[in-house]
Amino acid sequence: MTSKIINMAERIKDEQDRLLESMFESAPIADNGFSTQIVRRIRRKLWIRRITLPAAAILGGLIAFQPVVGFLKSIFQLLSSLPVEVVPSLESSLPSLQLIVTGALILFVLMFSLSMLED
Amino acid sequence: MTTCEDSQLVARVVSTQDTDAFGELIRRHQSHVRNFLRKLTGDFTTADDLAQDCFIHAWDKLLTFSGRGSFIGWLLKIAYTTFLQSKRKSKRYGEILDQVGHANEVNDRSYTVESDEVGDLDRFLAVLTDEERAIMVMSYACGLSHREIGESMAMPVGTVKSVIFRGKEKIRTSFDIKDHQHG
Numbered sequence: 431m432t433s434k435i436i437n438m439a440e441r442i443k444d445e446q447d448r449l450l451e452s453m454f455e456s457a458p459i460a461d462n463g464f465s466t467q468i469v470r471r472i473r474r475k476l477w478i479r480r481i482t483l484p485a486a487a488i489l490g491g492l493i494a495f496q497p498v499v500g501f502l503k504s505i506f507q508l509l510s511s512l513p514v515e516v517v518p519s520l521e522s523s524l525p526s527l528q529l530i531v532t533g534a535l536i537l538f539v540l541m542f543s544l545s546m547l548e549d
Numbered sequence: 550m551t552t553c554e555d556s557q558l559v560a561r562v563v564s565t566q567d568t569d570a571f572g573e574l575i576r577r578h579q580s581h582v583r584n585f586l587r588k589l590t591g592d593f594t595t596a597d598d599l600a601q602d603c604f605i606h607a608w609d610k611l612l613t614f615s616g617r618g619s620f621i622g623w624l625l626k627i628a629y630t631t632f633l634q635s636k637r638k639s640k641r642y643g644e645i646l647d648q649v650g651h652a653n654e655v656n657d658r659s660y661t662v663e664s665d666e667v668g669d670l671d672r673f674l675a676v677l678t679d680e681e682r683a684i685m686v687m688s689y690a691c692g693l694s695h696r697e698i699g700e701s702m703a704m705p706v707g708t709v710k711s712v713i714f715r716g717k718e719k720i721r722t723s724f725d726i727k728d729h730q731h732g
Contacts, residue, residue, distance in 0.1 A: 446717055446720075446721065447689075447717075450673075450685070450689045450717070450720075451689050453669060453670045453673070453689075454588070454670065454685075454686065454689035454690035455690070456584055456690065458580040459579065459580040459583045459584060461576055461579055461580075464575070464579050464583075464597070464600075464601075465572050465575035465576045465579055466572070467601070468572075468575055468601055468604045468605065469568050469569075469571065469572040469575070471601070471605060472568055472571065472605065472608050473568055475605075476566065476568070
């Protein structure tokens with residue numbers, strides 16, 4: 431009821447209102463590819479957002495691979511320099527370098543596939 | 550998709566990031582948004598650039614659309630914010646150029662309408678502040694109700710009415726419009 435009264439009050443217009451309305455009146459602006467252009471911009475933005483994280487992960491992995499391998503090698507060297515009676519038990523409890531790298535790769539591929547499926 | 554309500558399209562965009570649904574929303578409202586910005590800036594190219602930015606912002610902020618008001622009202626609010634931000638940036642850019650002595654370039658980027666070829670409407674709008682202009686355009690060009698304008702501009706309906714009244718008074722006194730006639 432109140433909104434109806436407000437709408438009616440808004441409809442009561444004086445000469446100047448009608449003059450302004452006629453002056454503000456303009457033909458609808460044709461789309462002419464405007465919406466397509468924006469949708470294309472948004473799709474590009476989405477694509478960049480989707481690709482950024484995996485690309486950064488791959489790049490980071492490539493950069494970090496050598497230092498990580500070096501670090502792991504030095505750990506294994508350190509372990510091999512330990513007394514013989516300690517090393518066998520440690521070696522059996524720690525995973526091998528190949529196993530760590532394979533595990534990391536599988537984890538990365540799984541996460542990447544999951545994010546792709548989610549998209 | 551063309552028969553869907555705005556709110557249904559918005560829901561589809563929010564839930565599945567459907568760019569086609571958003572494209573339909575743009576097609577429906579681009580004319581109003583571009584028209585609104587053209588009247589605010591007085592320049593077609595700038596207005597269309599701002600309209601593009603406005604829709605991109607709308608895409609990013611679509612989650613904040615509560616669905617209580619109209620979608621066009623919400624869009625015009627973003628358009629107005631985009632316009633103000635651009636104006637602020639342009640002013641800052643002008644100040645920097647001023648400091649290095651490129652005053653002419655600044656004048657070229659001015660938003661005010663000073664050409665001899667401008668119509669009555671442009672001259673009318675030039676006497677208004679940005680806020681008054683935005684509200685007048687929303688009311689008279691886009692056909693938004695006072696309530697919708699209030700929601701867009703985050704102000705009470707009473708304030709919207711008084712801004713419109715003030716704007717009309719300014720136009721009336723600036724152009725010596727007599728009661729009930731355009732002189």
